[in-house]
Amino acid sequence: MASKEAYITGIGQSQVGQKLTRHPLLLTMDAIREALDDSGLSLADIDGISTYPGKMSGYLGFSPVGAEDLIDALHLKVRWYNGGMETSAQLGAVATAAAAVKAGLARHVICFRTVYEAAAMARPQDYPMPRPGRVESGSQWTAPFNATSAVTWVAQYAMRHVKKYGMTREQLAQISLTDRKNAMLNPRALVREPLTLEQYMESRLIAEPMCLFDCDRFSDASTVLIVSAGDALGEVKATPIRIAASAYRSERHSWDQTEFMASYPTGAELWKNTDYKPKDVDTVQLYDGFAFLALTWLEGLGFCGVGEGGKFIEGGRRIALDGELPLNTFGGQIGAGRLHGFGFAHESVVQLRGQGGERQIKGDPKVAVAASGGGPLASALLLARD
């Protein structure tokens, strides 16, 4: 039966670590158990699975568990499932699940993202990296120029902000400083030591203008969100958070053929899909696999103008935990670990339910934006507590 609305009704997360030895399917189960306990649902209630990017047999560290692994391991009786990389960024898996429950294809969908990149790097015999050899598809346009890491692609966008709009490293630093400060209040965060502006400015440059502290760190973890149909809320005990709108928009699937990353058209698209406005938003949880990406989301979502992101975050007051627009209250990926997109939606739910503990933002937050992706990939969710 079709349903008018979709809600996040349960959240869960495994431990977040590096070089974990727990099997990645069991890490996924840890997060699922927590989400089921949170929601009051049982596995028998689950009739849908959605994940990003699906199992990647050639690069298991990046995605060691697929939807089909989970369905088979648990003998789940699902009516609908989805897992794939060809959607616009990580939270696309959640937006797609919302569409599925609205269409009546499922009532309760487990959405998950499991990462095992640190473990894989430590144990390449068990979790091999992609075979070295000739590159193809999109990689052929960057790798031959030793632009193999995404940081070198993002850095070129950041450099344009430096040269064209006058963004300074001191301004950009506020993303990482805010992340790291917030992470100290998150018991599950990967990095829980303070970072000063001085340490940031003196740190090693990776690809100018970006330095070591602008980058997230490989992690091993699983994050789960349960998405439920609006007419199934009677079956859950947790405070439901409505997926008020979603957007994913990619205009060219190239890192180097557009002036603006997909965070800009996706940010604009989000507001076309809702009556809410940026001024209604109480907190933003924005993808920061590289710090500059969060700044592009602030601009793309219209919290400031194009090119004004550096000024907007200058000094860090505005985006602090007690500021007017608290950013990445769990520490983002830079502080909490590279959960790869799903952490931003997880934290939005925590904050909107008032369950942030030491890191809970003040007031009575009702609306949050969770955004994931960089370059040609972008997806955003507008989340609301009714």
Add this chain to the structure above:
Amino acid sequence: MSSPRPLPRLDPDNRFFWTSGEDGKLRFLQCQDCKTFLHPPRPICFQCLSENVAPSVVPGTGVVDTFTINHQKWNPAMEVPFVIARVAIDGAPGVFLTTNIIDCAVNEVEIGDKVEVSFLQQDDVWLPLFRKVG
């Protein structure tokens, strides 16, 4: 840079591009009907949906659209620092190439610099690198 580079796997779509430097000329795929340039190469024109597409020679010059100075050694043999740039290709409106700017100090590159192609052959591939002109 003399360090080994990951090379593209040649296929029917990209072979003309990666071997174009054999005669010292840079080529991009162009719609022969409406003259739109298509990059990365696809067998159809996004503008007019014509399938009459073929490689065309471009002047081999361009303008630095943006860049970064890479300091990180991504493999032990890599020599750093070096410049990774996005070059807007003269004569092919809307087409950019990620490439390296060579033969100058890394701090001499700026957005807006005029550059010209300089091919580096490795195996059966001619990599279009760029150097500053003027």
